[in-house]
Amino acid sequence: MQIITIQNEPFDQPIYVTRPILPSLDRITEKLQEIWDSKWLTNNGPQHSLLESKLVNMLNVPYLSLFNNGTIALITACQSLRLAGEVITTPFTFPASPHVLTWNNIKPIFCDIDPVTMNIDANKVESMITPQTSAILGVHVYGTPCNVIKIQEIADKYGLKVIYDAAHAFNVEIDGVGIGNFGDISMMSFHATKLFHTVEGGALMFKDPNLKTRIDFLKNFGIKNEEEVVMPGINGKMNEIQAAIGLVVLNYIEDERNKRKALISKYKECLEYVPGIKLLPENSNCTNSYQYFVIRIEQEIFGCSRNYVHEKFKEYNIFTRKYFYPLCSDYPCYKQLPSASSVNLPVANAISQQVLSLPLYGELSTYEVEKICNILLEIRGK
Numbered sequence: 001m002q003i004i005t006i007q008n009e010p011f012d013q014p015i016y017v018t019r020p021i022l023p024s025l026d027r028i029t030e031k032l033q034e035i036w037d038s039k040w041l042t043n044n045g046p047q048h049s050l051l052e053s054k055l056v057n058m059l060n061v062p063y064l065s066l067f068n069n070g071t072i073a074l075i076t077a078c079q080s081l082r083l084a085g086e087v088i089t090t091p092f093t094f095p096a097s098p099h100v101l102t103w104n105n106i107k108p109i110f111c112d113i114d115p116v117t118m119n120i121d122a123n124k125v126e127s128m129i130t131p132q133t134s135a136i137l138g139v140h141v142y143g144t145p146c147n148v149i150k151i152q153e154i155a156d157k158y159g160l161k162v163i164y165d166a167a168h169a170f171n172v173e174i175d176g177v178g179i180g181n182f183g184d185i186s187m188m189s190f191h192a193t194k195l196f197h198t199v200e201g202g203a204l205m206f207k208d209p210n211l212k213t214r215i216d217f218l219k220n221f222g223i224k225n226e227e228e229v230v231m232p233g234i235n236g237k238m239n240e241i242q243a244a245i246g247l248v249v250l251n252y253i254e255d256e257r258n259k260r261k262a263l264i265s266k267y268k269e270c271l272e273y274v275p276g277i278k279l280l281p282e283n284s285n286c287t288n289s290y291q292y293f294v295i296r297i298e299q300e301i302f303g304c305s306r307n308y309v310h311e312k313f314k315e316y317n318i319f320t321r322k323y324f325y326p327l328c329s330d331y332p333c334y335k336q337l338p339s340a341s342s343v344n345l346p347v348a349n350a351i352s353q354q355v356l357s358l359p360l361y362g363e364l365s366t367y368e369v370e371k372i373c374n375i376l377l378e379i380r381g382k
């Protein structure tokens with residue numbers, strides 16, 4: 001389609017990068033009444049049990065355990081697999097991914113990323129393994145799956161565990177197989193910024209039934225029964241109000257997904273052939289999480305930098321996100337690590353200067369998406 005570059009006025013209201021699904025208050029109140037009637041606010045109540053079983057079916061996984069947030073879930077995943085020493089991971093992720101390793105007294109080893117998927121580069125993982133390596137922690141960035149086959153092959157060869165941070169990958173399937181079936185454990189985040197949310201929340205997904213028992217003890221202080229505390233657990237429990245909100249939000253997911261799908265089509269129609277703009281890779285074997293719409297801006301070709309676009313958008317009342325910038329390897333707590341050196345991470349360093357997450361949420365209209373794209377081109381022209 002042809003983009004008409006007329007002078008665009010700023011939006012009257014701020015356009016944020018995302019907006020949470022907000023069910024009608026009546027439906028929330030109805031659900032809360034059930035909790036008030038039961039007088040059961042937390043500790044594996046009926047709302048919690050129902051949400052857990054619904055998600056097992058929906059996400060197509062053998063076992064799932066709910067948590068109060070994704071970060072505590074990931075910390076618990078490391079504990080449950082008794083990881084130690086070093087874990088190979090990506091620098092191109094949210095701070096939680098390497099931080100959970102540090103909270104487990106594990107040293108993160110940063111591996112460069114694949115230039116197309118922007119996930120940990122499975123071809124570089126093997127060269128980073130040492131006698132201290134206990135696991136690989138991959139992140140399915142923006143919902144694009146890691147190279148799960150190759151990563152599992154390496155893990156099997158060296159006897160390593162595999163954990164996935166699937167915070168962006170709600171309902172993603174590879175060839176019809178739920179994303180939570182890969183690796184030893186996968187984590188999901190149900191934070192308000194995610195497509196499916198419980199305000200704050202998360203889950204671990206896994207295949208091993210023994211892990212279900214262990215993880216459920218670990219997230220409840222290690223309490224087995226009235227008289228036994230069998231391991232040093234934490235408080236990772238999702239409460240009844242979170243679970244109830246999740247149950248209501250589930251009813252809105254399909255509609256939200258369809259709306260986002262239409263918006264993504266509009267973005268693609270407007271931006272696909274713009275020189276210097278790269279879109280996320282498409283993979284016909286996988287379902288889309290419809291979680292983010294991310295572009296890469298190649299400054300030399302596009303004509304201005306990602307940082308310039310990000311700042312200029314604000315003048316039009318549009319708030320995008322440099323997601324992920326800075327790299328985790330550049331945080332003060334990690335930058336002294338040998339693996340954090342930019343020489344070791346050329347692809348991640350280049351891509352973190354290019355990525356920009358554009359507004360994507362069901363309430364946005366296709367007209368607004370068209371206007372955002374027009375503004376992007378107007379910014380380049382200035």
Ligand SMILES: Cc1ncc(COP(=O)(O)O)c(C=O)c1O
Pocket residue numbers: 069070071072093094096097139165167168188189190191200201202
């Ligand atoms: C990739 C990634 N990992 C981990 C997290 C942390 O999840 P939570 O906010 O539920 O603790 C987030 C999200 O917000 C994330 O985007």
